[in-house]
Amino acid sequence: MLAMLLRRLFLGLVTVWIVSMIIFAGVEMLPGDSCTAFLEREAQGKLLENCREAQGLNRPAAERYFDWATSAARGDLGISANGEKSIAELVGDRLGNSLLLAACSLALGVPLAIFLGVVTGLWRDRPVDLAVSTLAIFAMTIPEFVSATVLILIFSVWLGWLPGIVLTSASAPASEFFPEIILPVLVLTMVMTAHILRMVRSSVIEVMVGDYIQMATLKGVPYWRIVFRHALPNALLPAINVVALTIAWLLGGVVVIEVVFNYPGLGRMMIDAISDRDLPVVQAIALIVATVYVCVNLSADILTMFANPRLRTLHMRRG
Amino acid sequence: MTVTSAPPQNTRLMRTLSVLRDVVSRPSGAIGLFLVVFHVVLALVSPWIVPYDYKAMNSAMMLTGPEATHWLGTDHLGRDVFTRVLLGGREALLVTGIATPIAVTWGGFVGILFGLIGGRIDEVLMRVVDAFLSLPWILKMLVLIVTFGTGVEVLIPTLAFFYGIPVIRIARAATHDVVARDFVSAARARGHSRMTIIRHELLPNVLDTLMVEGAMRWSWMLLAFSSLSFLGFGVSPPTPDWGLMIADARGFMSFAPWGVLGPVIALSSLIIGINLTADALAKALGIDRAQKAPV
Numbered sequence: 001m002l003a004m005l006l007r008r009l010f011l012g013l014v015t016v017w018i019v020s021m022i023i024f025a026g027v028e029m030l031p032g033d034s035c036t037a038f039l040e041r042e043a044q045g046k047l048l049e050n051c052r053e054a055q056g057l058n059r060p061a062a063e064r065y066f067d068w069a070t071s072a073a074r075g076d077l078g079i080s081a082n083g084e085k086s087i088a089e090l091v092g093d094r095l096g097n098s099l100l101l102a103a104c105s106l107a108l109g110v111p112l113a114i115f116l117g118v119v120t121g122l123w124r125d126r127p128v129d130l131a132v133s134t135l136a137i138f139a140m141t142i143p144e145f146v147s148a149t150v151l152i153l154i155f156s157v158w159l160g161w162l163p164g165i166v167l168t169s170a171s172a173p174a175s176e177f178f179p180e181i182i183l184p185v186l187v188l189t190m191v192m193t194a195h196i197l198r199m200v201r202s203s204v205i206e207v208m209v210g211d212y213i214q215m216a217t218l219k220g221v222p223y224w225r226i227v228f229r230h231a232l233p234n235a236l237l238p239a240i241n242v243v244a245l246t247i248a249w250l251l252g253g254v255v256v257i258e259v260v261f262n263y264p265g266l267g268r269m270m271i272d273a274i275s276d277r278d279l280p281v282v283q284a285i286a287l288i289v290a291t292v293y294v295c296v297n298l299s300a301d302i303l304t305m306f307a308n309p310r311l312r313t314l315h316m317r318r319g
Numbered sequence: 320m321t322v323t324s325a326p327p328q329n330t331r332l333m334r335t336l337s338v339l340r341d342v343v344s345r346p347s348g349a350i351g352l353f354l355v356v357f358h359v360v361l362a363l364v365s366p367w368i369v370p371y372d373y374k375a376m377n378s379a380m381m382l383t384g385p386e387a388t389h390w391l392g393t394d395h396l397g398r399d400v401f402t403r404v405l406l407g408g409r410e411a412l413l414v415t416g417i418a419t420p421i422a423v424t425w426g427g428f429v430g431i432l433f434g435l436i437g438g439r440i441d442e443v444l445m446r447v448v449d450a451f452l453s454l455p456w457i458l459k460m461l462v463l464i465v466t467f468g469t470g471v472e473v474l475i476p477t478l479a480f481f482y483g484i485p486v487i488r489i490a491r492a493a494t495h496d497v498v499a500r501d502f503v504s505a506a507r508a509r510g511h512s513r514m515t516i517i518r519h520e521l522l523p524n525v526l527d528t529l530m531v532e533g534a535m536r537w538s539w540m541l542l543a544f545s546s547l548s549f550l551g552f553g554v555s556p557p558t559p560d561w562g563l564m565i566a567d568a569r570g571f572m573s574f575a576p577w578g579v580l581g582p583v584i585a586l587s588s589l590i591i592g593i594n595l596t597a598d599a600l601a602k603a604l605g606i607d608r609a610q611k612a613p614v
Contacts, residue, residue, distance in 0.1 A: 011446070018450035030466050141594040142587045143542050145549045145562070149569055149579055157573045248453075255457045256546050267457075271550065274461045286458055293453040 005302065012298040019290040020072070024065045027279050072287060078280050087284045091266070095288065098258075098265035102250040104181060105188035110243060113193040114236065117200025121235070122227065124205055132197070140194035148187045148260040155183060166263045184261045188254060192246050199242045200235065207235040237308055244300030248293040341603035348599025354592025362409045371399040373406050374557040384577065391581045394564070395571055403559035404581040408589060410554045411561070414471055415540045418478040422540070423533040426483030430490025431521050435498055435513060445491070451484045456543060464552050474553070478543065482536050486529070493528040494521055527604040534597035538590050545586055561586040 035051040052058045071078065078087055116136075120129040139147070156164030166180040207213065208231055216226045255267035262268075266285060273281040342348040376396045385392045391400035433441045451459075459481055467473045497503060498521070506516050547553040548562035556563065561582035568578030 014446050015449045015453065018446055019453055022447075022450055022454070026462065030462065137594060137598075138587075138591065141538065141542075141590045143545055143549075143562075143590065145546060145565065146583050146587055149565055149572070150583060152569075153572055153576055153579065157576070255455070256550065259550060267455075270455075270458060271461070274458070274465050277465070282458070282462065286454055289455055289458070290450070290453040294449075 001305075004305065008298060008301055012294050015294050016291055019294075020069050020287060021065070023283050023286045023290070024061075024068065027283055028061055030279075068283070072284070078284065087281055090281065091269070091284060091288065094264060094266045094269045097263070098251055098254070098267065101181065101184060101188065101254070101258075101263065101265060102247065104185045105192060105250060106243075106247065108185065109189040109192040109246075110196065112189070113196035114200055114239065116193070117197040117239075118204055118227075118232065118235075120197070121201040121204025121208070124201075129201075133201070136194040136197050139190040140198075143256075144187060144191060144254075145256050145260050147190060148183070148257055151183055151187060152260075164261070166261050169264065180261075181263075184257050184263055187257055188250065192250070195246060196239060196242050200239050203238050204231065204235045207231045210234075237304060240304050240307070241297075241300050244296045247296045251289055251292050338600070338603050342596065342599045345599045345602065347595045348603070351592045351595025351597075351599060354588050355596055358408055358589045358592065359412065361405065362412045365405045365409065369402040369405050371402045373398065373402050373559050384575070392575065392577045394568060394578050400564075400578055400581050403564060404561070404585050406559040407561040407564055407582055407585060410471070410558060411541055411544050411548075414474050414478065415537055415544055418475045418482065419533060419537045419540055421475075421479035422483035422536055423486055423529055424483075425479070426486025427490040427525070427529045427532075428517075429483075430487040430492075431494045431517055431525055432513070433487070434491040434494025435517065435521060437498075441491075445488070448484055448487050451481075452488075456481060457546070460543065460547065461552060464547070469547075469552055469555055474544070474547075478540050482540050482543075486532055486536065489532050490525060490529060493525045497521060497524045528606060531597060531601045531604060531606050534593065534600055538593040538597065541590055541593065 035048055035057060057064075068078065075088065076086075116132055120132050123129050152164035155162045162182050163180045164183060166184070168180060213226060213231055216230055217223075221230075251266065254265070255271060257263070258265045258267040259271060266289070270282065270285045272278075273285065343352060376398055377393065380389075380393050383389060383393045389399050389401065391404060394400055394403070429444075433444050460477055463477050464473060503516065503520050506520050511519075544553060545560070545562035548560045549566045551563075551566065553562060554560045564582040565579055565586075568575065568582070572579050
């Protein structure tokens with residue numbers, strides 16, 4: 001068990017390490033660097049030389065990668081290209097805002113998805129299932145910017161109930177984001193609920209036809225007792241991984257929603273940094289998002305391992 | 320997934336037909352396939368049936384409502400919205416229609432190959448795949464697009480490359496399911512080369528999974544493409560594109576909502592059509608699609 005845990009941790013670290021190399025190599029391969037971006041048209045001759053000298057850009061790539069990676073590991077993400085501000089400071093507020101958005105959507109979406117997933121799974125092919133499953137297909141396939149636009153049109157343009165755009169500044173405390181945050185949270189919740197719900201539904205269906213459920217039915221165990229005591233604990237296990245993937249997606253992939261609602265999160269900062277070619281900031285955000293992704297998936301794997309006795313012993317046997 | 324050895328040509332055709340019949344026999348599959356075929360045909364013939372020139376501006380008729388001459392009204396530059404909605408899917412279908420087969424082919428090949436080889440090198444490849452998947456898609460794509468431009472010649476290879484990476488993982492997992500079977504061991508014992516084993520033993524068994532995966536990648540690629548053009552990093556104006564049209568018309572939504580609704584319905588119906596078809600195809604082939612999570 002412990003060996004398995006350590007192995008997973010080690011693999012996670014290796015993945016983050018490979019990500020850091022991909023990010024560095026990727027940025028390295030792009031034409032231009034932070035000096036050409038900063039100096040723009042004056043980027044030639046002596047001026048460019050001096051800038052590169054000052055930022056240490058003329059050292060060999062391996063050496064710079066080592067410097068960047070070791071200081072990032074210590075939490076020092078460097079300085080943004082066009083200012084003297086530290087990236088950790090710039091990213092801090094934005095990361096907090098993105099986490100707020102993610103937390104609200106998760107708090108709303110996960111219980112809803114599990115409830116609807118169980119209901120549709122138990123009443124498979126009945127009207128409830130058909131209605132919810134059809135809605136889920138719509139929610140998960142329609143692009144986020146489309147559903148966001150439609151919701152803004154309905155709730156803020158036509159009905160005038162909710163603000164359609166976030167005007168709060170990035171560093172404002174969390175409480176000031178209400179009620180502006182409601183529409184972005186709704187859009188995220190819709191997409192997320194649809195994904196988790198489908199997963200839970202198919203898992204419930206699979207479990208309910210299992211031998212031990214039939215056995216319990218034949219023994220005369222009451223239906224709801226079978227559902228809650230025998231079926232659900234097994235059916236909900238796979239949901240842990242989907243929730244993990246969803247969290248990772250919430251933090252990295254909500255760029256479009258942040259742009260639509262003008263929400264000051266990490267995603268919009270990323271777009272701005274890419275447009276401005278502020279490469280140190282791009283590198284930092286990429287590394288943060290990738291690390292979160294790996295950590296969340298890792299925790300989900302470990303959680304599933306602890307929660308599922310079968311998986312636990314399986315891994316032990318394999319060594 | 321059913322395990323079959325490579326069937327002769329005519330039975331393969333029969334099987335394709337029976338799968339197709341199965342897809343159409345489901346209501347969702349029939350609706351989905353109809354929407355997809357409708358959009359593809361529309362994309363092919365639309366240049367000849369549109370009522371107006373898509374870039375003809377008319378300063379006397381800006382943001383007018385739906386009427387007999389302009390069914391969906393006009394946009395902020397006085398261009399006919401109906402014309403632009405009819406033409407708006409062509410670029411998206413062209414780019415994703417070329418990039419999807421490329422992505423599935425290269426990702427599928429690499430996945431099958433490494434699933435067959437196994438061992439250390441396979442472990443290393445999977446870590447690299449994980450690393451790529453841990454980066455948000457939009458970051459990877461935008462960095463390349465901002466650097467190399469937003470033309471079709473940049474978008475196709477970029478989409479094909481990044482959307483092939485998750486296919487590697489799927490193809491590898493599907494290969495692992497068959498690689499330990501007797502007929503693969505037998506082919507190995509007969510001394511067949513890796514390529515022969517892939518062609519005759521593995522590919523026929525992994526193909527179903529790859530087909531479903533391809534249909535799904537197509538819809539996600541379309542999502543990515545239209546999101547990019549919505550953000551202003553996709554096709555460049557005045558080329559009509561749904562994502563771009565929605566972005567443009569959003570500003571006038573309060574008094575000219577038809578400018579948004581046209582492209583919204585067109586784009587949604589295409590993506591829903593692809594997804595319904597993919598779902599029905601997965602059911603017809605006996606592959607559970609619901610286990611997939613967003614990547």
